[in-house]
Amino acid sequence: MTSRTIRALFATLLVAGLVATVPSVASAGTTYATISDVCWQKIYPPDPCHFESGMAVGMDNYAVDNHSFFNVSYSLPPGAEVTKATLRLYTSGEDFTNYQPVEVATVANWSFGSTNWWSWGTPGGDFWTWLDGQYTNGVGNWFDLDVTAAIQAWEGSTPNYGLGLFTSDPNHNYPYVAYFSDYELEIDYDL
Numbered sequence: 564m565t566s567r568t569i570r571a572l573f574a575t576l577l578v579a580g581l582v583a584t585v586p587s588v589a590s591a592g593t594t595y596a597t598i599s600d601v602c603w604q605k606i607y608p609p610d611p612c613h614f615e616s617g618m619a620v621g622m623d624n625y626a627v628d629n630h631s632f633f634n635v636s637y638s639l640p641p642g643a644e645v646t647k648a649t650l651r652l653y654t655s656g657e658d659f660t661n662y663q664p665v666e667v668a669t670v671a672n673w674s675f676g677s678t679n680w681w682s683w684g685t686p687g688g689d690f691w692t693w694l695d696g697q698y699t700n701g702v703g704n705w706f707d708l709d710v711t712a713a714i715q716a717w718e719g720s721t722p723n724y725g726l727g728l729f730t731s732d733p734n735h736n737y738p739y740v741a742y743f744s745d746y747e748l749e750i751d752y753d754l
Contacts, residue, residue, distance in 0.1 A: 591646075596637035596714075596748035600675035600725070604630050606687065609679045617655065620665055620728045621740035629740060630688050632670060632678075634725040635748060639718070643752040648714040649707050650726070654699040655744035663730040663739045664696040667708045669716070670727040688727050692716070696731075699741055714750055 602612040603619050606628040613619075618631035639645070650667060671689035683689045695709040710726065717723040730739065 590754045592640070592643070592752050592754065594637060594639065594750050594752070596635050596648075596750060598633050598635060598746055598748060600632075600634045602632045602673075602675055602678075604632060604678075604680055604688070606680050609681055611676050611679045617742055617744040618652075618728060618746070619740055619742045621658075621663060621730045622738060623658065623740050624738040628680075628687060631728040631743075632673060632688065632725060634675070635713075635723060637714075637748075637750055639750070639752055640754060643754055645711065645714045645718060645750060645752050647749075647751040648709070648711045649749045650710045651705050651707050651747050651749065652699075652728075652743040653705050653745035654702050654741060656742035657699065657702055658740040658742075659738040661739040662698055663741075664698050665706075665708070665741055666693065666696040666729050666731055667710060668693045668727055668729070669713050669721075670724050672722070672724045688729065690727055690729065694726075710748065 601618060603617070604611075605613050613629075618633070619629045620631055622628045652665070668690035669692045671684070671691060673683070673689075680687055692712065694712055697706055697708055700706045713726065728743075730741075
């Protein structure tokens with residue numbers, strides 16, 4: 564074997580070794596979840612769902628509390644790892660000026676059309692895992708809530724019963740009600 568052949572063989576082995584140790588680049592993707600069975604629930608009247616378009620949260624000047632619940636469905640490619648999930652809400656109206664953060668949480672099992680304010684274990688809703696809370700950006704604007712932990716848990720063994728929106732006001736600084744006429748849930752993932 565000549566020195567030229569030995570150098571060529573060494574160079575080939577060196578390149579092959581480097582290629583084998585370079586990690587593969589993960590590909591990223593985005594999908595949008597389907598939000599369905601939107602239920603605007605009021606303390607009074609205790610109907611299963613208040614049938615108006617959109618969602619609402621807060622307490623009005625008659626001490627009528629409002630929460631909203633909805634189901635979430637989505638599909639991810641096999642092996643996908645969720646890196647970020649964002650619920651975007653479009654604020655179509657706000658009543659009164661005692662602004663409260665809008666909170667989002669996972670919820671217990673519920674049924675569109677039959678679950679009402681008083682049928683939960685805790686009146687108004689059995690909220691499981693608090694995810695995020697933000698003030699709106701005012702009427703006519705979108706704002707984001709981070710729901711990454713929910714989507715990641717649902718990809719594991721936690722059952723997906725959807726999400727709930729509410730305001731938590733321990734000081735009862737009502738009235739304040741926020742209305743949302745449009746919404747989307749964006750899921751980013753790596754493969």
